Amino acid sequence: MFTGIIQGLGTLFEKRPSGGGMIFGLEAGFDLTDPEEGESIAVNGACLTARNIKGNRFYVDVSPESLARTGLGRLQTGARVNLERALRLCDRLGGHLVSGHVDAQGQLRQRRPAGDFTLFTFSLEPGLTRYVIEKGSITINGVSLTVNSCDRDRFSVSIIPHTLAVTTLGALREGDWVNIEVDMIGKYVEKLLAEQSAGGGNQSRINPAFLAEHGFLK
Template sequence: MFTGIIEGLGTIHSIRSSGQGSRLVITADYLLENTRIGDSIAVNGACLTAVAVSGKRFEVDVSRETLRLTTLGTAKTGERVNLERALRLSDRIDGHLVAGHVDGTGQIRDRQAAGNSTVVAIGVPKSLSRYLIQKGSVAVDGISLTVNDCDDAGFTVSIVPHTGRVTTIGFKQIGAPVNIETDMIGKYVEKFMTGSKIETTGKGKAGSGVDMDLLAKTGFL
């Protein structure tokens, strides 16, 4: 679990095939203190497991599914990436809860100066835009951002100077692909409200979801 507050940037040092996936070697801009093999590190918002760590450099294996769903599938040597190590229970959550399970990709469609900030418009498929709400949270390349406006075709976010300086969104240009993770709460609510079968713990029975009749019967309406 992550917060979407990027710790720093890194550079992809090398990429090589590993089975049906890839092995990435990444050099961080900062010392990875207390990071060990097996720890989770979000790379552009995708949760990956460190399989080797030495100073500022670490290695991760990327599965075929992650390569398919994220921009890591088209990543190049020398590319700059956002990095965040996993949340500790004692940490403050300054962003929002980010699982590191990227839902898909979007594309930067516009960048416009707005006072001291930059408004970035990002296009996404309807399968992702359905989970976006105005003033809700979204992770873009692992960065926790607030949705300004949204419609079926995409959304806009405001990038303050600090975020622009310390993350990749400060220099990504129109047309660049970005990883998108929508707020997990919306996906759970949709599953409950649409009546999807939910397995209960222990006995394997299925529930029928939440509908208006159930809310009325239980006194919520």
């Protein structure tokens, strides 16, 4: 589990095929204090398992599923990536609950200045936009962001200068693809409501009327 608060940038120094997937060699641009063999590290928002950790360098295995769901396969050696180590129970939850399981890729459709901020508009497949709500949370390349607006096939986020400076988002250009993870809470709510509507399980007080009353539905 992660929070979407990037700890630092890393560099892809090695990339090679392996068993239908790939092996990446990564170097963190910050100290990996108390590294543990087999710990989870989010790389551009994708949860991967670190091994052969030596200093700030480590290797990860990228499965065929991860290559299909994310843009990791398009990375070239020398590319910079966003890194976040797994959340500890004693850590601050500065962003939101992020699983590191990327749902899909989205494309940057527009980037424009908005005062001291930068407004990004991304495309998103229609099947996922039902989980995106105005002022809700979304993860882009591992970065926890707040949704400004959304419609049937796209959404926008306003990004502060600090985030642009310390993550790879600052280097994004129109047409670039990113890894997107929608808020997992929406998925659980949808599943609970679907099971209730089908008559399965115990009856719950959580229903569309309850959600609308408490501001979760418009």
